Amino acid sequence: MDAQQALLSVEGLGKSFRGREVLLDISFNVARAEVIGLIGRSGSGKSTLLRCLNMLEQPDAGLVRLKGDTVGFHEATRKPLPARAMARQRAAMGMVFQHFNLWPHRTVLQNVIEGPMAVLGLSREQAVPQAMAILENIGLATKADTYPVTLSGGQQQRVSIARALAMQPSLILFDEPTSALDPELVTEVLAVMTDLARSGTTMLVVTHEMRFAFEVCHRIFYLEQGRLADQGTPAELLQRPADASVSTFIGQAFRELKRA
Amino acid sequence: MIPSYHWDFSTLLEYHDILVDGILMTFRVLALSLSSAVLLGLILAPLRASQKRWLRLPVQAVIEVVRAIPPLVLIVWAYYCLPIMTGMKLSAYWTCVLALGLYGSVFFAEIFRSGLQSVDHGLVEAGLAVGMTPLKVLLRISAPIAFLRILPAFVGQCVMAVKNSVLGSYIAVGELLYQGQRLSSETFRPLEVLTFVALFFVVTILPLSLLAGQVERRIYGRYFRR
Numbered sequence: 001m002d003a004q005q006a007l008l009s010v011e012g013l014g015k016s017f018r019g020r021e022v023l024l025d026i027s028f029n030v031a032r033a034e035v036i037g038l039i040g041r042s043g044s045g046k047s048t049l050l051r052c053l054n055m056l057e058q059p060d061a062g063l064v065r066l067k068g069d070t071v072g073f074h075e076a077t078r079k080p081l082p083a084r085a086m087a088r089q090r091a092a093m094g095m096v097f098q099h100f101n102l103w104p105h106r107t108v109l110q111n112v113i114e115g116p117m118a119v120l121g122l123s124r125e126q127a128v129p130q131a132m133a134i135l136e137n138i139g140l141a142t143k144a145d146t147y148p149v150t151l152s153g154g155q156q157q158r159v160s161i162a163r164a165l166a167m168q169p170s171l172i173l174f175d176e177p178t179s180a181l182d183p184e185l186v187t188e189v190l191a192v193m194t195d196l197a198r199s200g201t202t203m204l205v206v207t208h209e210m211r212f213a214f215e216v217c218h219r220i221f222y223l224e225q226g227r228l229a230d231q232g233t234p235a236e237l238l239q240r241p242a243d244a245s246v247s248t249f250i251g252q253a254f255r256e257l258k259r260a
Numbered sequence: 261m262i263p264s265y266h267w268d269f270s271t272l273l274e275y276h277d278i279l280v281d282g283i284l285m286t287f288r289v290l291a292l293s294l295s296s297a298v299l300l301g302l303i304l305a306p307l308r309a310s311q312k313r314w315l316r317l318p319v320q321a322v323i324e325v326v327r328a329i330p331p332l333v334l335i336v337w338a339y340y341c342l343p344i345m346t347g348m349k350l351s352a353y354w355t356c357v358l359a360l361g362l363y364g365s366v367f368f369a370e371i372f373r374s375g376l377q378s379v380d381h382g383l384v385e386a387g388l389a390v391g392m393t394p395l396k397v398l399l400r401i402s403a404p405i406a407f408l409r410i411l412p413a414f415v416g417q418c419v420m421a422v423k424n425s426v427l428g429s430y431i432a433v434g435e436l437l438y439q440g441q442r443l444s445s446e447t448f449r450p451l452e453v454l455t456f457v458a459l460f461f462v463v464t465i466l467p468l469s470l471l472a473g474q475v476e477r478r479i480y481g482r483y484f485r486r
Contacts, residue, residue, distance in 0.1 A: 056385055083393045091391025101386035104483045105404050115390035118400055147482055160386075167390055 007032045007067060007170060007202055008053070014061030015045075015052055015226075022048050024226045026062070030171070033200040037207060037217035041249065045226040046206040050173050053204070054093045055086060066092060066170065091119050094164030094172035098180050100156040102148035108135070108159050109144040115167045127166075134162045138192050154185030158192055171202035178209055210254055214238070222246040234258075271449040272456055279453075282439030283460065286425050289356055289435055294421045296361035301368025309373045323366040332427050335359040339431045356428035364421050371413045375406030408479050415472035419465050436460060 006029035015023040022045045030036055038046045051057040053064050055072040058080070064071040071089050072081055080086070102111050112134065113127040122130075135141045138158045148156055157177055164172050177193065178186045190212050197203055197216050207213055213220055214234040222230040222237070222245070230237065230246040238258055240247045247255060272279065307319040326334070338359045343349045350358070379402045387397035407414075429438035440457040444450035 054389060056388065083395070087388070087391045087393045087396075090389055093389070095386075095389035097382055097386065097389075099382055101380070101382040103383055103386065103401055103405070105408060114400070115392075118396060119391040149483060149485060163386075163390065 006030060006065075007034075008204075009065045010053070010062065011065070012062035013049070013052060013059050013064065015048055015057060015059045022226050023052065023059070026228050028221065028228065028231065030202065030204065033202055034219065035197040035202070035217045036204045037213035037220040038204060038223065039207065039210070039213055039220060039249070040223035040229075044223040046223050047175050049223065050095075050175050050204060050206050053173060054090050054095060056095075087119070091115070091167055092170045094167055094169035096157070096160050096164055096172065096174045096177050098176040100148070100153070100160045100180070102156055102160055102163070104148055107145050107147055108140065108151070111148065111159060112162050112166045115163065120167070131162070131166055134165050135159075138162055152185060153181045154188045157181065157185075157189045161189075161192055161196075165196075171204065172196070174203060174205040174207070176206050176208065178207070210250055214250075214254075214258055222249065224249075265451070267452060268449065269452050269456075271443075271447050271452055275443055275447065278439050278443050279436070279456065282434060282436035285353075285433065285439075286435040289353070289360070289428055289433060290422060290425045292357045293360035293364060293425065294418065296357070297364030297368055297421065300361060300365035301372055304365060304369035305372035305376065308369055309376060319369075323369060326362060326366045329363075331360065331363045331424050332430060334363055335427050335431060352428065352431045352433045356431065356433045360421070360424055360427070363424065364417065367417050367420070368414075371410050371417060372406070374413075375410035376402055378409050379405050408483060411479065412472060412476045415468060419468060422461065422465055422468075 008030040010029075011027050013023055013026040014021070026049060038049065040046050048057055052059040053071070055064075058072070063073075063075065066089060069089070072086055073079065074081065081089070102108075103114065106114060109128070109131055112131040113122075113124070116122040116127040116130065117124065132141060132144065135144055138161065140155060140158055140162070143151060143155065143159075148159065151159065161172075161177075174193065178189050181189065186209070190209065193203070193205070193212070194216050205212070205217065214237075217234065219231060219233055220237055221228055224230075224245055230240070230244070237246055237250070238255055242248075242252065242255075304319055304323065307315050308323060310316045310319075329337075335356055338350075339352065339355045342355070383401055383405065384397055387401045388394070392400065425435060426437040428435050429441065432438060436457055440453050444453040447453070
């Protein structure tokens with residue numbers, strides 16, 4: 001797959017915080033309906049990479065292209081795009097956060113229809129049935145009129161996935177979606193994400209859930225100290241020699257379990 | 261108490277037009293000074309929170325200076341010194357409204373700023389991520405959440421504004437305290453008249469505080485409690 005056909009293409013992305021380089025020369029392409037797992041140790045730059053894709057962080061170097069359009073900058077001058085143009089590009093990339101970030105002053109339903117109404121300009125009559133259908137799918141239709149604070153972490157994260165889906169984005173970025181959850185709530189969120197992956201949603205998932213990465217993702221990117229140190233299909237990564245850096249990260253026990 | 265004193269509240273009825281004048285003037289001063297304080301506060305708050313030093317520092321200086329001046333001093337100073345310094349003579353009424361408006365605005369500015377800064381940045385990012393412009397995020401996400409958070413402080417400052425409105429009596433703005441003092445010295449009935457003045461403020465402010473407490477509990481329970 002080359003950059004022309006790719007849904008998302010990243011070229012030479014770099015980012016540093018106060019002189020410390022956190023991302024270095026990252027390049028990759030993502031095709032439509034592909035599910036990418038981003039793994040690596042804490043501080044390896046996974047989340048920063050994700051946040052550079054929709055310009056929640058401004059990359060210092062390199063380009064992000066979505067359907068061929070440069071995201072966030074005028075390509076020639078490297079000047080930031082006007083707020084409206086940037087917003088339109090962000091709307092095409094859904095995002096699910098580690099801490100859910102549901103708006104506390106809005107009900108579940110209002111959280112889901114907020115984007116379609118405020119950004120896409122849908123009327124309430126158009127937005128509500130669509131939102132209810134999504135909530136129905138993830139099993140939260142009965143919670144539509146409650147406030148986020150009354151929900152469990154797992155329910156909140158499912159609502160935030162619904163909020164991203166309601167915008168009908170080209171792809172969805174997941175930033176450690178299960179890391180803030182109690183262990184018994186992780187499953188329900190991963191189940192929703194697995195359904196999405198199987199139904200052809202393009203997803204980039206930063207995760208520490210190795211089982212999800214190796215069972216659901218089509219390709220896995222392994223980051224180490226801000227570099228894309230290794231990448232491949234789950235099967236390819238499992239075949240790496242035991243002393244390869246990705247192998248030491250995912251651990252001997254897990255590799256044997258998966259290869260068996 | 262003084263057991264021999266014979267309370268006679270008929271004075272209040274007899275001269276009720278003077279007191280009503282005072283009450284109306286109190287409300288006029290209050291309406292204008294409070295709304296200008298809130299408006300000016302809304303303008304100052306984002307400047308005070310600005311990343312740009314040349315915007316932030318002057319506003320911060322004004323806020324600190326005004327906060328350090330007792331409101332009565334501000335009113336009296338404005339009344340006697342401003343005309344000499346600027347050559348512009350304002351009526352006692354307008355001097356009082358402007359001084360109280362300025363005085364209140366710096367407190368409202370600090371309240372609004374702390375409210376906006378208390379909004380979790382993740383909620384802002386969630387707004388940006390669904391494709392809102394920063395202005396839309398401010399209007400639809402940050403400002404409403406900030407308002408819920410600052411409501412108790414906001415009502416507290418409104419209560420202070422009601423109390424400060426009597427300071428105009430020092431420069432003879434004919435509001436309730438001024439009219440009350442005039443009436444009490446003319447009728448020799450200070451106990452009845454001044455008790456009425458004090459009770460007026462209890463009756464105005466107490467329901468406001470109680471309501472604010474109720475609303476605060478409801479907001480906290482509905483939107484924020486874990």
